[in-house]
Structures are given as structure tokens and as C-alpha cells.
Amino acid sequence: MKLSEISYYQTGGTCDLLTSPGSVQELADLMSRIHADQTPYFLLGAGSNSLVMDDHWPGIVVMFDQLKGLTTIDHQVIAEAGVSNTQLAEHCLVPGLSGAEWMYYLPGQLGATVRMNARCYGGEISGIVKTVTTVTQDGQIRQYDNKGIFLGYKDTIFMTNREVVASVVLTLKPGEPEEIRKQMDTCRKDREQKHQFVHPSCGCVFKNDYTAGVPSGLLLDKAGVREFSTDQVEISPWHANFLFNRGASARQILETALNMREAVYEMFGVWLAFEMEILGSVPKDLKTRLLESREPQLHESEIAPLRILFLSNQ
Ligand SMILES: Cc1cc2nc3c(=O)[nH]c(=O)nc-3n(C[C@H](O)[C@H](O)[C@H](O)COP(=O)(O)OP(=O)(O)OC[C@H]3O[C@@H](n4cnc5c(N)ncnc54)[C@H](O)[C@@H]3O)c2cc1C
Structure with a gap:
């Protein structure tokens, strides 16, 4: 397979x-x-x-498809790594537990969501995690409380110590099921209206770079990256940080992403960090490009108007 x-x-x-x-x-x-x-x-x-x-x-x-345990005790939910984000949000709805609405229709599983401190719609997984059980690379089971594991924007200690997130205890608050349902639907509808699910993608290819003060999607858009679209790899017409797979190989997708990073650096002097994780064997030529790092050299005259544009649309 x-x-x-x-x-x-x-x-x-x-x-x-x-x-x-x-x-x-x-x-x-x-x-x-x-x-x-x-x-x-x-x-x-x-x-x-x-x-x-x-x-x-x-x-x-x-x-993690066999690690799908999901139970509730009072206001706490105990979930294993393979539970999907959507499943978790739906599970919380029934007893009227609030705090996981933002996870509805967020693709992916809880284990990876904790590992990268995923966030959207004002929610972040760090905000509801009470404890995390991990397995170390050499097979020891460890327990962490919330303190010291989340390091800020899409960053946790698990991204460097490479421990496997096995299960999580989440603390939620009592809420009205009707209100919870409404918020979940708002998240789903927003993603659908932004055409996030029309073709396979991995969400945003690049993280936001907060030194630039402009979302990466806007930098990519203004750098004209859509010219890199082909029949197989399409930069989303609705969000320039989304790369759709329309029958591409991983190589084609990675090459396009590397070209996008290059274009943003050329125009704005911002070296974007990948949010997309690369798994498996990367061909040598692409590995060299992937691991390349460049010092930021912000082109203020190009970035300043984008900051104004971004703030005026907020
Ligand atoms: C349409 C779309 C929209 C998205 N929108 C958002 C968004 O708004 N906000 C956001 O933060 N993300 C977003 N994402 C990204 C994605 O939803 C999250 O990163 C999600 O947490 C990934 O879960 P996964 O199981 O698919 O991870 P995978 O892609 O399978 O894995 C991601 C990384 O985690 C590692 N990993 C997997 N399981 C574990 C585990 N149990 N323990 C430790 N490491 C593990 C993998 O090796 C890999 O390095 C979006 C993605 C898509 C496709």
C-alpha cells in the first residue's frame, strides 16, 4: 500500500x-x-x-488509528492521540462542554495538534490541555502538566525532544449546547467559505513571520507566487499560503513550496519558516534547498504598505 x-x-x-x-x-x-x-x-x-x-x-x-479512546469525567475529557479534532469537538458538544469549538473541522488528530500547539478562531490547544502523556524515543511513558511544554506560536517541546504524544487530559468549561453548536458551525462555514476543502492540502505551508508584521499569505500573494501553479500543483486562488494537490508528486509540491519561499525572500527579504512537515526520504537536491537558512533583510519600503493594507482589513 x-x-x-x-x-x-x-x-x-x-x-x-x-x-x-x-x-x-x-x-x-x-x-x-x-x-x-x-x-x-x-x-x-x-x-x-x-x-x-x-x-x-x-x-x-x-x-494512531487504534488509539481513539475518548471519555469524559466531569469537565475533563481524556483523549488518545488518534482522536480527530472534529470528533473531539463533537464529543464535547453532547454534555455541554465549551472550549473545543474551534477544533471542529480543523483537519488532523489530537496527538499532532498538541505536538505543534495548533490554533485557530481564537482557540489554541495549549489553552485547554491539563496533562499530556508521552512516550519517549526509547519507549518510556512520561507525564507532563501544562507548564513548560507549550513554547508559544506553533511551538512545543515535543517538536524538539521528539516524544510521541499518546494521550491528553483536557479541561473544559460548562456551556450551553446550542451556543457551542453555533460556534462550531461558524468555524466549519468559515473554512468552507474560504474553499479550504476543495482539493487536498496541508493547510498553510508556511508559518506567519511576526517580525514582518504581515501574514505570510499576503506576502506570498504580493510576491506573485501563483505564477508557479501548474496542472498538478495549484496555489489556492483564495489563499496564497495553501498549495493544492491536484495529482502531484510530493517532489512537485516541495519544489513549488521552495520556489514560493525564494520569491518572498527576493521581494520582501523575509525567509519564511515551513509549517508543513516533511516526512520520509527527501531527495538530496531538494534537501539542500530545504535546509537552507537565510538572514532576514526586511525590505521596509515593500512591507510597510502591506502592513497598512493588512491592518485596514482587520
Ligand atoms: C484545510 C486545512 C486547514 C488547516 N487549518 C489549520 C489551522 O487553522 N490552524 C492550525 O494550527 N493548523 C491547521 N491545519 C494543519 C493541521 O490541521 C494541524 O496541524 C493538525 O494538528 C495536524 O494533525 P495531523 O494528525 O494531520 O498531523 P500530521 O500531518 O499527521 O503530523 C504532523 C506532525 O506531527 C507528527 N505527529 C503525528 N502524530 C503525532 C503524535 N501523536 N505525537 C507526536 N508527533 C506526532 C508527525 O510526525 C508530523 O511531524 C490545517 C490543515 C488543513 C489541511
Whole structure:
């Protein structure tokens, strides 16, 4: 089976072994074996923030489809890593628990959502997490409380220590189901109106760069990146930070993204950071370009009018 058949972005080649542990202990045992055998591996949630590369992956891909436990005790929800964001929001609606409305129709699973501190519509996962259970790379089970794990905008300690998020306890507040439903529907409708689901994507390819003070989508738009669109890879007509897969290989998508980053640097002197995660084997020529880092050299005369434009549209 090709990973393109299961990854949200519909890219990815084959792998040696695709596995889904059935419990946190099984996940820990698996990580311990992977560590002992030094087997290459990567983690794949729903794949909605990832570009899985085309070449065969000579190792293990760990998925979370069997870690879907979801229970409520008073105002707390205990959820395993493979629970989808939408499923979690729907689960909270029934007993009238508020705080997860923003997760409705946010693609992906809770494990990855915690790992990257996902956010939207005024919500951020750091705001409702009470504790996180992880599995270390060598298979130990660890527990964290909320303090010290979230490092700000789309950043957590798990992105560097590479621990696997296994389950999470969330604290919510009592709310009116009708009001919760309304807010969930507002989030869904907004995404649909922005045409986010017309073709597979991984959401925003690049993070916002707050030193520039202008969203990356606007920088990309004004840098004219849509000229890079082809029949297979389309830069969304509605949001220049979204790259649609219309039958492309991962290589084609990554090359387009690298060209987009280059164009923004040329015009604005901003070196955008990838939000899209690259999983699997990256061809050598692209790896060199991917790992390249450039000092910001903000072209103030080009950026200042965009700041005004952005603020006037707020
Ligand atoms: C249409 C669209 C809109 C989006 N809008 C937003 C938005 O508004 N805000 C936002 O923040 N994001 C947005 N995203 C991105 C995406 O929804 C989130 O990043 C989501 O949390 C990804 O979950 P996933 O399971 O698909 O992660 P994946 O893509 O599978 O994985 C992402 C990374 O996490 C790692 N990983 C996966 N599972 C685990 C785990 N259990 N423990 C540790 N690491 C793990 C993977 O190895 C990879 O490095 C959007 C995506 C799409 C397609």
C-alpha cells in the first residue's frame, strides 16, 4: 500500500512496515523496539500538516488509528492521540462542554495538534490541555502538566525532544449546547467559505513571520507566487499560503513550496519558516534547498504598505 492512499495530502510512497499500536503500552513497547534496533521511523497522524515523500521509506511508519479512546469525567475529557479534532469537538458538544469549538473541522488528530500547539478562531490547544502523556524515543511513558511544554506560536517541546504524544487530559468549561453548536458551525462555514476543502492540502505551508508584521499569505500573494501553479500543483486562488494537490508528486509540491519561499525572500527579504512537515526520504537536491537558512533583510519600503493594507482589513 502507498502512503498516498491514507495521508490527507495524498502523497507518499511505500514503506517497510505500517503499524498502529492498540494501547499506550503497545506504543511504548514499539518505540522501545525501534530504539533498540535503530530502525528508521516516522509518525503519521492524519497527515493534514505533512508532505509524505514519494520514495520508498526503508523503515516503520507509526500511525494512531487504534488509539481513539475518548471519555469524559466531569469537565475533563481524556483523549488518545488518534482522536480527530472534529470528533473531539463533537464529543464535547453532547454534555455541554465549551472550549473545543474551534477544533471542529480543523483537519488532523489530537496527538499532532498538541505536538505543534495548533490554533485557530481564537482557540489554541495549549489553552485547554491539563496533562499530556508521552512516550519517549526509547519507549518510556512520561507525564507532563501544562507548564513548560507549550513554547508559544506553533511551538512545543515535543517538536524538539521528539516524544510521541499518546494521550491528553483536557479541561473544559460548562456551556450551553446550542451556543457551542453555533460556534462550531461558524468555524466549519468559515473554512468552507474560504474553499479550504476543495482539493487536498496541508493547510498553510508556511508559518506567519511576526517580525514582518504581515501574514505570510499576503506576502506570498504580493510576491506573485501563483505564477508557479501548474496542472498538478495549484496555489489556492483564495489563499496564497495553501498549495493544492491536484495529482502531484510530493517532489512537485516541495519544489513549488521552495520556489514560493525564494520569491518572498527576493521581494520582501523575509525567509519564511515551513509549517508543513516533511516526512520520509527527501531527495538530496531538494534537501539542500530545504535546509537552507537565510538572514532576514526586511525590505521596509515593500512591507510597510502591506502592513497598512493588512491592518485596514482587520
Ligand atoms: C484545510 C486545512 C486547514 C488547516 N487549518 C489549520 C489551522 O487553522 N490552524 C492550525 O494550527 N493548523 C491547521 N491545519 C494543519 C493541521 O490541521 C494541524 O496541524 C493538525 O494538528 C495536524 O494533525 P495531523 O494528525 O494531520 O498531523 P500530521 O500531518 O499527521 O503530523 C504532523 C506532525 O506531527 C507528527 N505527529 C503525528 N502524530 C503525532 C503524535 N501523536 N505525537 C507526536 N508527533 C506526532 C508527525 O510526525 C508530523 O511531524 C490545517 C490543515 C488543513 C489541511
